[in-house]
Amino acid sequence: MPKYNPQKIEKKWQKYWEAKKLYITKDVVGKKENRMLLTEFAYPSGNLHIGHWYAFSLPDIKARYLRMQGYNVFYPTGFDAFGLPAENAAIKHNIHPETWTRQNIAYMTRQLKSMGTMFDWSRKVSTIDPDYYQWTQWMFVEFYNAGLAYRAVTKVNWCPKDKTVLANEQVVNGKCDRCSSEVLQKDLAQWMFKITDFKDELIDDLTRLDWQETAKLGQINWIGRSEGAKIKFMLEIISGKPSKYFVEVFTTRPDTIFGATFIVISPELAKTWIKNGWKASEEVRGYIAKSLAKRELERQEAKEKTGVDTGVFAVNPASNEKISVWVADYVLGQYGTGAIMAVPTHDQRDREFAEKFHLPISDAPLKDKAQIMALLKNKGAGQDYKTYRLHDWILSRQRYWGVPIPMINCPVCGYMPVAKKELPVKLPPLKDFKPTDDGASPLAKATKWLQVKCPKCAGSAQRETDTMDTFVDSSWYFMRYADPNNTKEFAAKAKMKKWLPVFSYLGGAEHTTMHLLYSRFFIKALHKLGHVDFNEPFLNRRNRGIILGPDNQKMSKSRGNVIDPDGEVKKYGADAVRMYLAFMGPYLHGGSWNPGGITGVYRFLNRVWNFVGLYNSKVKPRAAVLGILNDYIKSIGTHISDLDFNTGVSDLMKLLNELESEQISKKEYETFLKLLAPFAPHIAEELWQNVLKNKTSIHLQAWPMHDSKLIVKEKVFLIVQINGKVRDKIEMAGGISQKQVEEIVLHTPKIKPWLEGKQIKKIIFIPNKLINIVV
RNA sequence: GCCGAGGUGGCGAAAUUGGCAACCGCACUAGCCUUAGGAGCUAGCGCUCGCAAGAGUUUGUGGGUUCGAGUCCCACCCUCGGCACCA
Numbered sequence: 001m002p003k004y005n006p007q008k009i010e011k012k013w014q015k016y017w018e019a020k021k022l023y024i025t026k027d028v029v030g031k032k033e034n035r036m037l038l039t040e041f042a043y044p045s046g047n048l049h050i051g052h053w054y055a056f057s058l059p060d061i062k063a064r065y066l067r068m069q070g071y072n073v074f075y076p077t078g079f080d081a082f083g084l085p086a087e088n089a090a091i092k093h094n095i096h097p098e099t100w101t102r103q104n105i106a107y108m109t110r111q112l113k114s115m116g117t118m119f120d121w122s123r124k125v126s127t128i129d130p131d132y133y134q135w136t137q138w139m140f141v142e143f144y145n146a147g148l149a150y151r152a153v154t155k156v157n158w159c160p161k162d163k164t165v166l167a168n169e170q171v172v173n174g175k176c177d178r179c180s181s182e183v184l185q186k187d188l189a190q191w192m193f194k195i196t197d198f199k200d201e202l203i204d205d206l207t208r209l210d211w212q213e214t215a216k217l218g219q220i221n222w223i224g225r226s227e228g229a230k231i232k233f234m235l236e237i238i239s240g241k242p243s244k245y246f247v248e249v250f251t252t253r254p255d256t257i258f259g260a261t262f263i264v265i266s267p268e269l270a271k272t273w274i275k276n277g278w279k280a281s282e283e284v285r286g287y288i289a290k291s292l293a294k295r296e297l298e299r300q301e302a303k304e305k306t307g308v309d310t311g312v313f314a315v316n317p318a319s320n321e322k323i324s325v326w327v328a329d330y331v332l333g334q335y336g337t338g339a340i341m342a343v344p345t346h347d348q349r350d351r352e353f354a355e356k357f358h359l360p361i362s363d364a365p366l367k368d369k370a371q372i373m374a375l376l377k378n379k380g381a382g383q384d385y386k387t388y389r390l391h392d393w394i395l396s397r398q399r400y401w402g403v404p405i406p407m408i409n410c411p412v413c414g415y416m417p418v419a420k421k422e423l424p425v426k427l428p429p430l431k432d433f434k435p436t437d438d439g440a441s442p443l444a445k446a447t448k449w450l451q452v453k454c455p456k457c458a459g460s461a462q463r464e465t466d467t468m469d470t471f472v473d474s475s476w477y478f479m480r481y482a483d484p485n486n487t488k489e490f491a492a493k494a495k496m497k498k499w500l501p502v503f504s505y506l507g508g509a510e511h512t513t514m515h516l517l518y519s520r521f522f523i524k525a526l527h528k529l530g531h532v533d534f535n536e537p538f539l540n541r542r543n544r545g546i547i548l549g550p551d552n553q554k555m556s557k558s559r560g561n562v563i564d565p566d567g568e569v570k571k572y573g574a575d576a577v578r579m580y581l582a583f584m585g586p587y588l589h590g591g592s593w594n595p596g597g598i599t600g601v602y603r604f605l606n607r608v609w610n611f612v613g614l615y616n617s618k619v620k621p622r623a624a625v626l627g628i629l630n631d632y633i634k635s636i637g638t639h640i641s642d643l644d645f646n647t648g649v650s651d652l653m654k655l656l657n658e659l660e661s662e663q664i665s666k667k668e669y670e671t672f673l674k675l676l677a678p679f680a681p682h683i684a685e686e687l688w689q690n691v692l693k694n695k696t697s698i699h700l701q702a703w704p705m706h707d708s709k710l711i712v713k714e715k716v717f718l719i720v721q722i723n724g725k726v727r728d729k730i731e732m733a734g735g736i737s738q739k740q741v742e743e744i745v746l747h748t749p750k751i752k753p754w755l756e757g758k759q760i761k762k763i764i765f766i767p768n769k770l771i772n773i774v775v
Numbered sequence: 776g777c778c779g780a781g782g783u784g785g786c787g788a789a790a791u792u793g794g795c796a797a798c799c800g801c802a803c804u805a806g807c808c809u810u811a812g813g814a815g816c817u818a819g820c821g822c823u824c825g826c827a828a829g830a831g832u833u834u835g836u837g838g839g840u841u842c843g844a845g846u847c848c849c850a851c852c853c854u855c856g857g858c859a860c861c862a
Contacts, residue, residue: 213779213780214779214780214856214857217778217779217857218779218856218857218858220778221777221778221779221857221858221859222857222858224858224861226861226862228862249862250861250862251862252861252862253862264862299860300859300860302860305860328860329860330860330862331860331862332860332861332862334861335861335862336861336862339862340862341862342862343862347862348776348860349860349862350862352860387861387862388861389858389859389861509856509857512857513857513858583787583788583799583800584787584788585787585788586788589781591787591788592786592787594786594787594801594802596786596801596802597786597787597800597801598801599801599813600799600800600801601800603800603815604800606815635791646787646788646789646799647788647789647798647799649799649800650788650789650798650799650800651799652799653799653800654798654799657799717795719794719795721794721795721842721843723842723843724794724841724842724843725843726795729795761842762842763842764794764842764843766794769794769795770794770795770843772794772842772843773842774842774843
């Protein structure tokens with residue numbers, strides 16, 4: 001037997017599996033149930049990092065296990081290849097984004113194949129292929145026609161460095177989530193998806209999904225449904241004179257209304273009042289102008305509250321008290337009604353404001369919520385109302401490397417979608433694709449491409465020059481896997497029925513409020529339009545943990561703690577890298593890479609390699625050995641199912657430790673290799689075919705049968721406690737009765753002294769486990 | 776501030792879900808083997824006392840329930856993640 005040489009055998013078997021088409025997925029395989037196991041497809045950044053290995057090679061353990069369990073498993077992959085980082089990198093390296101991206105895809109495909117996963121490359125999907133993105137465009141047109149995509153001027157987040165608009169979801173603490181520049185607010189006309197149409201379904205349907213609670217809560221928080229009431233306060237513009245005007249406030253606590261001692265409106269609302277003819281004082285106008293000029297971050301970070309008295313009075317509809325109305329920018333224009341009733345006794349912010357401006361603070365008692373609402377409704381001053389944090393999804397980007405938005409703008413007829421038969425609108429090759437400062441898309445420079453005839457009036461019109469946010473591309477990619485080469489539709493319904501909705505989706509927690517939310521919106525919209533038969537994309541979702549560097553910090557070049565997977569594969573092989581990642585901790589928890597740690601699994605694989613000679617066909621193993629093996633079949637399977645790969649590896653190590661000192665026959669050796677196969681597919685295949693001389697792949701074998709009746713408990717260790725403290729462990733035959741145990745225990749020399757001179761009050765006995773004597 | 780997850784040896788972690796805390800590894804120590812070792816083998820390894828047998832003690836802190844608590848209940852402290860002048 002030569003030495004264990006992972007580099008040699010891994011390449012060999014990867015070629016063999018490809019040649020034998022082992023991982024080509026068929027839609028129907030006998031009576032087997034189909035299972036799609038989905039992981040988020042890769043962004044072609046140029047190089048695989050440890051995170052990719054964690055994302056792809058560990059779910060592969062489960063994919064292989066499910067296959068051995070008798071399912072028809074589909075483990076797909078592809079590339080999410082449009083996007084801003086590709087474009088920025090291309091600008092930096094002075095090459096075209098398409099060249100850069102295609103090079104990366106080629107290189108990363110080779111790297112991905114070195115993992116030895118059971119990805120079905122024949123169904124690969126890439127979002128930059130016109131065959132793919134014509135359907136992204138088709139969906140946009142569908143949504144547009146249904147009023148689910150529209151163009152409007154709104155306040156948008158503008159990244160001055162990336163020179164494009166960002167979705168709310170892409171702004172983190174007022175900064176661009178890609179480049180960390182401070183985001184500016186601009187009023188621009190943008191294309192939007194009406195995700196808010198589904199805001200309630202997006203919350204309520206979560207209850208029937210098998211998702212991690214944290215992921216569900218993340219979405220619920222993001223949508224931010226807040227249930228309360230709108231309450232009308234009549235206004236007196238000039239002190240003492242009633243008028244027809246009113247202000248409406250939003251509150252989740254109508255029961256505190258008797259404690260409302262003033263009203264605060266946002267500068268945004270005040271501005272619309274002025275627009276509608278309100279004669280505000282110079283001081284008020286000045287304050288509004290100053291507040292609206294503030295950057296969002298400034299407004300958020302303000303330490304002290306600011307505001308001015310409007311001179312307007314409002315009447316509290318519950319108490320009939322006259323209270324003053326203030327403008328202050330701690331009240332937000334875009335949330336609720338843009339106005340609040342201030343209750344200093346119940347709200348910290350209102351209290352701060354009241355104290356600073358010496359406004360009254362009332363400790364009027366709380367009232368019953370239902371009673372108050374009945375009163376207010378009766379007066380015509382109140383109604384139940386829900387408000388949401390979620391905004392519509394701004395999808396247009398003023399950048400080159402994305403899917404062109406398939407719209408035409410005619411100066412006479414206005415905007416209209418490109419006819420479906422004209423799709424795809426291909427992205428024109430452009431030499432100068434750099435973004436501009438003025439918010440114009442680089443595609444505006446594609447002068448020839450730009451000009452079209454208006455389909456309605458035949459006059460000259462222009463194409464839309466904005467491209468789509470990459471998250472549009474990835475909102476439906478998993479459906480394309482079901483039918484990747486279809487030229488008539490994005491996927492045939494019959495094919496989708498085989499694989500969708502996705503049975504199990506494993507991915508990163510960072511996608512909770514973006515990709516996962518967007519995909520759910522897409523499916524709900526497509527379902528509403530009759531294009532898919534299901535209305536949730538992912539039945540089961542788990543977020544994996546993250547892998548940190550040896551210093552327990554996030555891996556980053558600047559910290560110098562990056563582990564290069566290619567280097568590790570060269571040293572220890574893909575099986576060892578996979579298995580070490582699996583061994584580090586529970587999959588949902590993640591772990592940190594310890595350079596010494598991988599040597600542990602590498603040693604284990606070497607021991608597996610050298611274990612070969614120990615089996616002997618003529619030998620009859622002890623019953624106890626069969627029992628142990630039987631236990632591990634069950635426990636390793638359960639651990640893989642639960643994504644507790646770490647304890648699975650641990651079990652394999654324990655099992656080998658036990659078997660190394662035993663006599664086993666070929667059958668037991670085969671079982672051991674099958675249990676190993678999902679974790680270390682290459683070495684298992686090598687031993688299976690070259691040592692055991694099997695002719696078909698180990699990955700086509702069935703998972704060993706667990707025999708629940710095979711309980712081999714010839715002997716048990718019984719724990720002996722006195723007052724709950726362990727004082728002895730006694731080996732005895734299994735199934736022995738309490739009387740017999742007492743007989744033995746009460747006379748053991750170790751126990752006797754503990755009982756001397758004491759009265760036995762109670763004896764707790766748990767068969768085969770424990771006896772506790774209370775004195 | 777609100778919501779969520781977590782806190783166990785020098786390190787990664789395990790604990791049949793209320794029944795031997797620390798499995799499996801890493802690191803470390805001693806010995807063997809070796810021309811050599813960043814290879815392999817054997818033994819030890821939570822902490823304290825002890826040559827040892829053994830005893831005491833230990834799962835963030837304090838309390839409670841129980842024959843018995845890492846696990847259940849109450850209060851608090853800390854770390855990480857999400858949301859946040861969201862009314």
